[in-house]
Amino acid sequence: MNDVARTGIQIRGLTKRYGSTVALNNLDLDISPGEIFGVAGPNGAGKSTLVRMIGGEESPTSGNLMLDGQAWSPADKWDVVSIVHQEPQLFPNLTVAENMVAGREGAGTAWPKPGDDDLQIMDALGLHSVRDIPLGECSLAMQQRTEIARAVARAARVFLFDEPNSALTDAESDELFREMHKLAESGRIVLLITHRLGDLVRHCTRVAVVRDGRVRTVLSGETLTEEGLARQLVTEGTGGGSPALRNAAQTPEAAPMFSVRDWTSPNAFEDINFSARPGEIVALMGVEGSSARELLRSFAGLERTTGAISLAGASDIDLRQLRAYVPATRALSLYSNFSVGENLLARLGAPDIAGPFLGLKKSRMASLAEQSVRRFLIKTRTAAQPIRSLSGGNQQKVAIAQALNCAPKLLLLEEPTRGVDIHSKNEIYHLLRDYAASGKVVIVFCTEVLEIFEVADCAYVVAEGRLSSRLAIADYEQVEQLATDIARLEQSLSAKAAA
Amino acid sequence: MSSDVTQTPSQSPTFSKVGKATLNVAARIGGLFAAVVVVAIVFVVINPNFANLNLAVSVLRAMSSVAIMAIGLTLVIVVGEIDLSFGAMYGLAANTLAVMWVVHGVPVYFAIPLTLVIAALVGAFNGSLVTRWKIPSFIVTLGSYNLLYGLSLWVSNSGTFNPNYPPSGEDLPQGQLDFFIGLTQSFGKYQLSAEVFWMLGIAVVVGFLLHRSLFGFRLMAIGGNPEAARLARMPVRRYKITAFILCSILAAMAGILDFSFIQTSQPDIGLSQTFPVFAAVIIGGASLSGGKGTIIGTLGGALLLAELQIGLALLSPGPHVQQIFLGAVTIIAVGLDLFLTNLRKSRA
Numbered sequence: 001m002n003d004v005a006r007t008g009i010q011i012r013g014l015t016k017r018y019g020s021t022v023a024l025n026n027l028d029l030d031i032s033p034g035e036i037f038g039v040a041g042p043n044g045a046g047k048s049t050l051v052r053m054i055g056g057e058e059s060p061t062s063g064n065l066m067l068d069g070q071a072w073s074p075a076d077k078w079d080v081v082s083i084v085h086q087e088p089q090l091f092p093n094l095t096v097a098e099n100m101v102a103g104r105e106g107a108g109t110a111w112p113k114p115g116d117d118d119l120q121i122m123d124a125l126g127l128h129s130v131r132d133i134p135l136g137e138c139s140l141a142m143q144q145r146t147e148i149a150r151a152v153a154r155a156a157r158v159f160l161f162d163e164p165n166s167a168l169t170d171a172e173s174d175e176l177f178r179e180m181h182k183l184a185e186s187g188r189i190v191l192l193i194t195h196r197l198g199d200l201v202r203h204c205t206r207v208a209v210v211r212d213g214r215v216r217t218v219l220s221g222e223t224l225t226e227e228g229l230a231r232q233l234v235t236e237g238t239g240g241g242s243p244a245l246r247n248a249a250q251t252p253e254a255a256p257m258f259s260v261r262d263w264t265s266p267n268a269f270e271d272i273n274f275s276a277r278p279g280e281i282v283a284l285m286g287v288e289g290s291s292a293r294e295l296l297r298s299f300a301g302l303e304r305t306t307g308a309i310s311l312a313g314a315s316d317i318d319l320r321q322l323r324a325y326v327p328a329t330r331a332l333s334l335y336s337n338f339s340v341g342e343n344l345l346a347r348l349g350a351p352d353i354a355g356p357f358l359g360l361k362k363s364r365m366a367s368l369a370e371q372s373v374r375r376f377l378i379k380t381r382t383a384a385q386p387i388r389s390l391s392g393g394n395q396q397k398v399a400i401a402q403a404l405n406c407a408p409k410l411l412l413l414e415e416p417t418r419g420v421d422i423h424s425k426n427e428i429y430h431l432l433r434d435y436a437a438s439g440k441v442v443i444v445f446c447t448e449v450l451e452i453f454e455v456a457d458c459a460y461v462v463a464e465g466r467l468s469s470r471l472a473i474a475d476y477e478q479v480e481q482l483a484t485d486i487a488r489l490e491q492s493l494s495a496k497a498a499a
Numbered sequence: 500m501s502s503d504v505t506q507t508p509s510q511s512p513t514f515s516k517v518g519k520a521t522l523n524v525a526a527r528i529g530g531l532f533a534a535v536v537v538v539a540i541v542f543v544v545i546n547p548n549f550a551n552l553n554l555a556v557s558v559l560r561a562m563s564s565v566a567i568m569a570i571g572l573t574l575v576i577v578v579g580e581i582d583l584s585f586g587a588m589y590g591l592a593a594n595t596l597a598v599m600w601v602v603h604g605v606p607v608y609f610a611i612p613l614t615l616v617i618a619a620l621v622g623a624f625n626g627s628l629v630t631r632w633k634i635p636s637f638i639v640t641l642g643s644y645n646l647l648y649g650l651s652l653w654v655s656n657s658g659t660f661n662p663n664y665p666p667s668g669e670d671l672p673q674g675q676l677d678f679f680i681g682l683t684q685s686f687g688k689y690q691l692s693a694e695v696f697w698m699l700g701i702a703v704v705v706g707f708l709l710h711r712s713l714f715g716f717r718l719m720a721i722g723g724n725p726e727a728a729r730l731a732r733m734p735v736r737r738y739k740i741t742a743f744i745l746c747s748i749l750a751a752m753a754g755i756l757d758f759s760f761i762q763t764s765q766p767d768i769g770l771s772q773t774f775p776v777f778a779a780v781i782i783g784g785a786s787l788s789g790g791k792g793t794i795i796g797t798l799g800g801a802l803l804l805a806e807l808q809i810g811l812a813l814l815s816p817g818p819h820v821q822q823i824f825l826g827a828v829t830i831i832a833v834g835l836d837l838f839l840t841n842l843r844k845s846r847a
Contacts, residue, residue, distance in 0.1 A: 302730070320732060325730060327727070327730055331724070331727075332724070332726050332727050332730055333724075333727050333730070333731070334724065334727065335719070335720050335723035335724045335727060335790065336723055336724065336790070337719060337722070337723035337786075337790035337791050338719065338720065338723060342716070342719075342720075346716075346720050346731065347731045347733075349713060350713060353713065353716075354712070354713035354716075357712075358712045358713040358714055359707070359711055359712050359713075360711050360712055360713055360715075360716055362711070402731075
């Protein structure tokens with residue numbers, strides 16, 4: 001087999017459709033062995049679909065894959081690929097050594113033991129000391145390394161790292177990258193998919209930017225810079241984003257409607273002071289582990305906190321009815337056993353949809369559902385359609401509409417347009433904009449600078465549990481400037497925390 | 500992205516009220532009752548003597564207590580939990596009532612409500628352990644199944660009781676006896692038992708609760724996605740506990756009604772009901788993963804099972820045939836349902 005030309009992976013015309021949604025659209029890509037190849041792209045651009053295709057977890061609708069010059073169907077020849085997940089998908093109840101051999105136990109009937117080769121691989125990856133410890137008790141970094149070791153042991157050719165270091169410490173992620181370089185040097189094919197532009201620039205020889213299911217460009221050498229990547233990720237054809245969308249009637253003098261003081265949550269954030277005025281869309285930006293997400297959830301009353309909170313004059317207990325929270329994934333807000341209409345009304349109660357003795361007002365529900373479908377521009381044939389029959393973007397609109405139907409004074413959203421096509425994205429931005437304009441506060445947790453630029457009035461960066469100063473988005477003409485400032489704020493916050 | 504998303508609903512000409520989900524449920528229940536009819540026809544073809552109304556009436560009687568329990572279980576299954584203890588609750592209810600009334604002479608008018616209160620406490624116990632202590636409901640109710648059976652043995656002192664022959668030798672007041680036996684009085688030309696009407700009444704009330712009330716709506720939501728329900732601040736705990744309480748109360752009612760009909764209590768009655776009741780709920784289309792289930796479907800499941808049970812009992816050379824058939828029917832019904840669902844999905 002050594003005679004076979006080790007030419008890497010060639011992908012031609014790869015297309016994947018989910019119902020009416022096109023996740024990958026005629027994608028071409030060449031990846032050579034011996035390099036770390038980066039893939040960047042905004043949420044919903046098709047990155048994760050690409051990973052699933054190469055990993056053989058799903059089959060493409062059309063298109064060809066070649067590995068080392070031969071036609072290759074990852075679904076059948078899955079063992080040449082190893083996906084190193086953000087959350088390792090192994091057996092937490094078995095020891096590291098047992099994890100090494102699970103699935104390759106050989107022909108014996110005894111409780112399997114790792115062979116000499118396995119031991120060598122584990123030693124090379126620094127797993128020697130944890131060999132007999134249950135995997136679930138090891139750190140995330142060790143678990144990832146176990147995943148790598150398993151793949152090395154079965155002579156995998158392709159290593160996919162999907163946001164591998166988002167939950168690792170700096171030292172741990174340095175170690176991980178060292179291992180990735182070693183894998184690449186040994187002639188294996190290494191792919192890195194991440195949001196962290198700095199990592200892509202530092203460690204990859206080439207980076208493909210994926211947008212709308214295609215490879216927009218491949219950056220390498222001189223052109224491969226953080227700025228260059230940021231520009232490729234956000235510019236051109238994104239629609240919306242015009243400052244005209246913003247509320248003209250911003251009155252900076254208006255009194256804050258929502259505020260927290262000395263807002264503290266153990267192990268997350270400390271002494272946060274924050275306020276928002278009616279009509280405002282506020283973005284909280286932060287990478288995973290920055291506590292930005294936790295901060296947003298704490299505003300929804302979902303985290304243990306100390307400090308003072310006030311919303312439209314009410315404090316604490318009365319808040320319940322006044323705020324609504326939309327989780328990051330639709331799986332946490334939609335009910336798959338419900339129709340579109342029932343999903344839209346799921347958060348309502350008496351007297352909106354139920355009368356005395358809690359009897360449901362069926363005809364009122366039908367008309368309310370129909371109204372919501374129109375008001376929130378949900379594309380469905382009827383409101384009685386099962387929720388799963390809708391496209392991702394429309395499901396997301398239902399998830400947001402479900403919260404809006406409670407008419408909360410404070411609307412809290414986590415990554416409201418994750419995995420959503422551009423068309424729906426703009427409609428969601430309009431919905432949020434309109435809702436804020438009716439004198440409510442909207443707070444959004446974002447991971448994409450472009451999203452902040454397009455939807456928010458102001459933004460705060462969160463890093464290491466600290467809140468930055470306020471950035472007024474109207475001050476920025478171009479999203480690149482905003483991206484630079486956010487990166488700068490993030491660094492200075494982290495530096496402060498380290499000091 | 501694709502062309503078909505550009506059409507907006509406000510322009511679409513038919514904004515019909517009935518969607519695919521509703522039609523699927525309707526098709527499923529239609530299929531279930533079609534199966535009931537087909538099975539009846541097969542039995543009649545095998546033995547033309549089966550075509551008589553007396554037999555139909557006894558099928559209805561036979562399904563009643565199973566259906567009442569299955570209706571309660573449907574609530575628990577819909578909210579995404581499981582209850583294994585209802586069979587033991589059925590037995591405990593009959594035995595508690597027997598001991599209070601037949602042995603100790605507590606008037607039946609007090610003994611019955613008291614029994615139902617005990618059932619409610621048992622349900623609250625199950626529900627609280629599941630929601631507060633986060634013990635899986637399978638374990639909690641497996642435990643309370645044995646606990647309740649133990650209590651039945653204890654209170655009854657492992658004895659059997661008949662209200663017509665109280666152990667004291669002194670007859671119970673005739674009025675109370677008439678009332679109690681009247682609960683399941685048979686009347687009419689075909690000796691239709693009142694237990695059938697209890698079943699229908701309960702089905703209507705619980706059917707309203709599950710399909711037409713806010714309680715049922717939220718029960719479905721919680722069963723469909725408990726995490727979303729929690730994040731949307733629905734009273735998840737309270738609703739789950741209520742489902743367990745209702746399940747226990749309905750099991751106790753079934754126990755009391757069957758006691759009234761059979762007029763004998765035994766410490767181990769009800770235990771063998773666990774399988775047929777579960778089978779009725781599952782054949783009726785409820786999903787063990789929660790969020791799905793209808794009262795009419797559960798009734799259909801109970802009817803199909805009772806029909807098979809009685810038909811096979813009359814035909815078969817021994818009880819093993821019945822048992823084998825019931826097991827097979829449950830698996831086939833669920834398998835067929837999954838197969839047809841996948842077929843529909845692949846066509847859609």
